[in-house]
Amino acid sequence: MPNKGQSSSEGYGLLAPTLVVMGVALAAPLLLMVLTSLQAQSGPGFAAGWTLDQYGAVLGRASYRLLFLRSVAISAAVTLVTVALAYPMAYFVAFHAKHKFIWLVALTIPFWTSYLLRVFAWKIILGYGGVINSALMRLHLIDQPLGVLLYNPFAVVVTLAHAWAAFAILPIYVSLEKIDRSLLEAASDLGDGPLRRFLRITLPLSMPGVIGAAILIFVPTTGDYVTPALVGGTQGTMIANLIEVQFNSVGNWPLGAALSLVSMAIVAVIAGLFLASARAAAKAAR
């Protein structure tokens, strides 16, 4: 039998390669990003000395503030819509479906094709000569194709709610599936109707899945680049599009770095507040 010290050094040895890779590919680049955000672009290089100018520009310019606000608002809407649409679906699979496994496979198959093309498909559906407009014209409900379906925040929300659906369905399904069925029977035996039973037992016990889904969707969608670029138009532009422009077209890396870090901080604060309030609500309900 190996002694304790030896075996824990073995454990650290197993953990080390992953930590080294993450240190090189994650920690060092993020540190560099922080350092870059404290500099100023001067021609192809950086000016000498450290400065907080970039943060002043990021927080001071109204157009940037609007973009942050819009990104957060769009992601919040996406999160709400995706979770609200997915909950009844997950509930159906967990409590009413006969062939659960087939349902789960059927629900995940649409996510096994290219993300880019799934997003692009919405351009075809919402577009001028697209699926919705041709159907409405065929039914003589409209004479002219509707131009309002595409290139706006609404299109971004619908597209992202579709693209991230699996991230809501699966965690909610798992938490519903874990609920002890005898609790539901007990509630019924004690006289709760279906609605009261749902509100008192099922919904609170499935909250971990709902909260997990919300975080899993909110955090990455705030930084989504592809969807606003393809279906957002000028009104649906989000923060990632602005960051990309700073790096690729404008060539102002310090500003791009500061925009990245501020948006990460905003997302982290919102996600943290959300988790803390969810935890507080769970405590109060107990």
Added chain:
Amino acid sequence: MKSKTLRLYAFAYLAFLYVPVLVLPVFSFNNSQFIAFPLSGFTTRWYGALAADSVLRHALSNSLTVGIVTALLSTMLGLAAARAVTRYRLRGAGAALGFISLPLFIPDIVLGLSLLMLLGAVGLPLSLAAVVLGHLLVCVPFALTVLIARFEGFDKNLEEASADLGEDGWMTFWRITFPLMLPGITASLLLTFITSFDEFLVAYFLSGTEATLPIYIWGQLRFPERLPMVLALGAIILAVSVALVIAAEYIRNLGVKKPMVGA
């Protein structure tokens, strides 16, 4: 009554998920370069055009290479790390896990750009190797999640019994641990491969002149006349992925029967 409404909703939701995806195969067989209704007859010419495109073949082979290397590396790293946190009582294991999972909470654009800056600072060229490094960030947390779940549902006594019966560590690994972990390893390889194969933004910043398949697709989306061909590509990716998932499920069932999930 209520369950009937719910069933109706479930099918409506399924339609919402499937309609956009079915647009790909439908228009890939449509005999017109315009992606609009009404459809104008059946053709397989877009698939022929795909087969003839050498840029596409190059991008495909780049994506396969990156996907396979990323899947193998992230699964090996995940396997070692998952074993470390489930088999040893390590101080700071929670913090290490948090650090490894951090990329899940960072937008892909930030992961890609910060790596781009690092490569620039140390003077390394953009390359497929850089893309693999970026993809490891995204894939290792997935591999770790899948593999930890598998290690936790695994009877430690089997390994101890093997050791008691005189097998050395290496033989125990090959005869007990590896077969029992195989379903988890398969799931991890599949998940990380698909994630890498489909990843666009990180690769977009790090690949330099070597396009991966999503970068190729992104480039094509700007040319309306190329679209039917791109949709044909999407239809093929969908068909192959579905076949892969079914094959993986089949392999999983060949392995050790795992206890039924849930009630």
